[in-house]
Amino acid sequence: MLRLITLAVVLGSLTACQKSQPDSLGYQIISTRAHDETSYVQGLQWVDGRLFESAGLYGASTLREVEPATGKIIRKRPLAKTVFGEGLTIMGNEMWVLTWKENTAYVFEPDTFKPIRTHTYQGEGWGLTNDGQQLIMSDGSSTLRFINPTDFTTAKTLEVLDGKSPVTNLNELEWIDGQIFANIYQTDKIARISPQDGRVTGWLDLAGLRRHLGQPNRAEVLNGIAYEKSTGHFLVTGKYWPQMFEIKVTKK
Secondary structure, eight states, rough: OOOHHHHHHHHHHHHHHHHHHHHHHHEEEEEEEEOTTOEEEEEEEEEETEEEEEEEEETTTEEEEEEETOOEEEEEEEETTTTEEEEEEETTEEEEEEEESOOOEEETTTTTTEEEEEEEEOOOOOOOESSSSSSSEEEESEEEEEETTOOOOOEEEEOOTTTEEOOOOOOEEETTTTTEEEETTTTEEEEEEEETTBEEEEEOOGGGEEEEEEEEOOOOOOEEEETTTTTEEEEEEEEEOOOEEEEEEEEE
């Protein structure tokens, strides 16, 4: 009897361990679209059929509305030459944009890019998304911050772990069906993260997309995740990438 109980415990532990392993995600390319290859992409969001993008670098940081089907720039607003624009998200009637080392979050009106207000924060700003109630921010570490949008105070923090290992360099973020998707800076991988416990629940490797980039190019790291709810498809791109890719994410 004791041996049977011990065996059941071991098998139960193995099953739990197997369940805790992140899913290996795959993808299918649905369409390839043009993208401004001069854009150092920082944030990307698809909202009600409209695509918004933020681009970084000192002296070149901009906000853009982009035509999703063609990549054509519909509207563009430069940020101050003294700031390095970072992640972007739209919640309600407000567009939020982070800065890298300037400790400032800018809030704009999405339809006009008219400035509304600013907030200050400590540390670096990298990626930004929202769950409909709170902003969710990355700073290049393994920690995500959940931010109160009224005053930009931190409501809670969440450490992202793959098993027991911290996942650092969390960059551009996207909230999709109750999960957080994050570009991992300096890689072509995207992590799917549980907002409840910070556990990585899936990995998506998009290194294969580089074979489909137009040549010549100066494409740098993958960065930029947008989600179209009506189709369930993703739109992904990267820094200085001449293309965006509409993909369907699958489980291998």
